[in-house]
Amino acid sequence: MRRRAALGYGAAALGAMGLTLFVGWWRVDGPGAPEPPGRLPLKLTEMDFRLTDHEGQRVGPETLVRRPTMVFFGFTFCPDVCPTTLSDISGWLDALGKDTAQMNVIFITVDPERDTVEAMAEYVSYFHPAIRGWTGAQDQIARAAEGFRATYERVPIDGGDYTMNHTASVFLFDAAGGFVSMIDYHEPREFAVPKIRRALEEGTEGAT
Numbered sequence: 481m482r483r484r485a486a487l488g489y490g491a492a493a494l495g496a497m498g499l500t501l502f503v504g505w506w507r508v509d510g511p512g513a514p515e516p517p518g519r520l521p522l523k524l525t526e527m528d529f530r531l532t533d534h535e536g537q538r539v540g541p542e543t544l545v546r547r548p549t550m551v552f553f554g555f556t557f558c559p560d561v562c563p564t565t566l567s568d569i570s571g572w573l574d575a576l577g578k579d580t581a582q583m584n585v586i587f588i589t590v591d592p593e594r595d596t597v598e599a600m601a602e603y604v605s606y607f608h609p610a611i612r613g614w615t616g617a618q619d620q621i622a623r624a625a626e627g628f629r630a631t632y633e634r635v636p637i638d639g640g641d642y643t644m645n646h647t648a649s650v651f652l653f654d655a656a657g658g659f660v661s662m663i664d665y666h667e668p669r670e671f672a673v674p675k676i677r678r679a680l681e682e683g684t685e686g687a688t
Contacts, residue, residue, distance in 0.1 A: 524657030527627035555591035
């Protein structure tokens, strides 16, 4: 009897673990995941898109060259991944201290239908002041995502509303516009910050 009960508990535990792993996969490695290795982001100098930042200024990939850059795709109605990641980014920037001033830190929406310039301005104000919000036309968002090799997908939900699946990682580039690395969703600060410092160091070389 005890053995049967133990097996039952074990099966239940495995089932719960499987569900947890599936949820994690859906959010991070499922439809919203980065493209597999081999499709690396283009250099910033090879991208071509036109967006608007949260202060109404026209921006594009050329805006990012000459400084190391951190880019995250998301949307303001995101229930957990986006606020968590932007909070993580804010913590990383705090850890960088004065070096933060050397970087571009960009949050690009994948939901421009709802994320207007005004909405982006309000949203980024809740996080580190170095973070800039970018929005724009659907086709330009698509061109930006293609250049970064980010993915996103509109998903209908109950009540006629929708949410967005999207790449949950952060992209890092050096000052010359070359791709350096990615920071995964929920990556510990002790791993994330050294990656950012690497982009800063390579950026110093790339800018000379």
